[in-house]
Amino acid sequence: MDHHQAGHAAPVLNNAVPVRHPGRWISAVVILGVLALMIQSVITNHNFRWDVVGTYILDVKVVQGVGWTLLLTVASMAIAIVLAILLAVMRQSDNPVLRYTSWVWVWFFRGTPVYTQLVFWGLIAVLYPKISAGVPFGPELFSLDTSTVITALVAAILGLGLNESAYLAEIFRAGLKSVDKGQTEAAEALGMGKGKIMWRIILPQAMRIIVPPTGNETIGMLKTTSLVLAVPFTLDLTFATNALANRIYLPVPLLIVAAIWYLVITSLLMVGQHYIEAYYGKGVDTNLAPAVINPAAAKAAAAVAPSAEAEPSLKMDFPEDEAK
Numbered sequence: 001m002d003h004h005q006a007g008h009a010a011p012v013l014n015n016a017v018p019v020r021h022p023g024r025w026i027s028a029v030v031i032l033g034v035l036a037l038m039i040q041s042v043i044t045n046h047n048f049r050w051d052v053v054g055t056y057i058l059d060v061k062v063v064q065g066v067g068w069t070l071l072l073t074v075a076s077m078a079i080a081i082v083l084a085i086l087l088a089v090m091r092q093s094d095n096p097v098l099r100y101t102s103w104v105w106v107w108f109f110r111g112t113p114v115y116t117q118l119v120f121w122g123l124i125a126v127l128y129p130k131i132s133a134g135v136p137f138g139p140e141l142f143s144l145d146t147s148t149v150i151t152a153l154v155a156a157i158l159g160l161g162l163n164e165s166a167y168l169a170e171i172f173r174a175g176l177k178s179v180d181k182g183q184t185e186a187a188e189a190l191g192m193g194k195g196k197i198m199w200r201i202i203l204p205q206a207m208r209i210i211v212p213p214t215g216n217e218t219i220g221m222l223k224t225t226s227l228v229l230a231v232p233f234t235l236d237l238t239f240a241t242n243a244l245a246n247r248i249y250l251p252v253p254l255l256i257v258a259a260i261w262y263l264v265i266t267s268l269l270m271v272g273q274h275y276i277e278a279y280y281g282k283g284v285d286t287n288l289a290p291a292v293i294n295p296a297a298a299k300a301a302a303a304v305a306p307s308a309e310a311e312p313s314l315k316m317d318f319p320e321d322e323a324k
Helices: 002-007 022-044 050-056 060-091 096-111 114-122 152-177 181-189 194-230 237-248 251-280 295-323
Strands: 130-134 140-145
Touching: 050 237, 050 251, 060 096, 060 152, 060 194, 060 237, 060 251, 096 152, 114 152, 114 194, 152 194, 181 194, 194 237, 194 251, 237 251
Parallel strands: none
Antiparallel strands: 130 140
């Protein structure tokens, strides 16, 4: 009896001990300690002159510089996105002229520094004093003074936008190539034109791949606007804070002012990028878009469930009937 009871005794479960990771705790303590020391140093070091930072953080010149920096960023990215779409489509064209023109554009603007390009646009009026149009080797129809058309602001936007278009063109090309060719074939079978297929079928699906790196490029463009002094354009945030620093002979607090504003704008851009990614990731990123349950299907499944549970009892009656 005792042997029988011993044979049916409950199995003894293993007393699992979770794996310990002392390295994680040590690294966390070290990082937190270093962070605390850095915060203490920044707060207690009087050379940072936080009083000056508070005085100039909302200075009129600084706020105007923020506005001009945002204008440069938005205008340059708008030009770059339009050109990038055209260049990406041209790169995939069957026409060799369009294809190689796109390649040369990307090659040139990616191969030369943006600072050099900005200097060139700043000197465009020296190279071409007048912008004219007319019949080749014939009479001139009209002419304009280049300096009045391409101002410092226009030159800065063109320099930044054209340079950025080369980088975005490769991003857009990668996004377009990520869409399966079957999508195009299915749309052509429905009688859709190539332009409509691109704008209604291909590009919306490619946006899931295009948006993240484009957001990074936008943030990069925000900081690249600090180079427009090469044009020269002297109203952006970096120039405004440098001018104030030179006037009061305190460069560090004004650098902190510029850094704070750049961090604020970058944070807002990152939030916008997150929501755009979530929008174009619907139906693909399951963690962003919860599954939608059809109420009618759920009701039908609930009605079928009881009958399915009753089937085993019906089958159990068959042997008894046969025995009779």
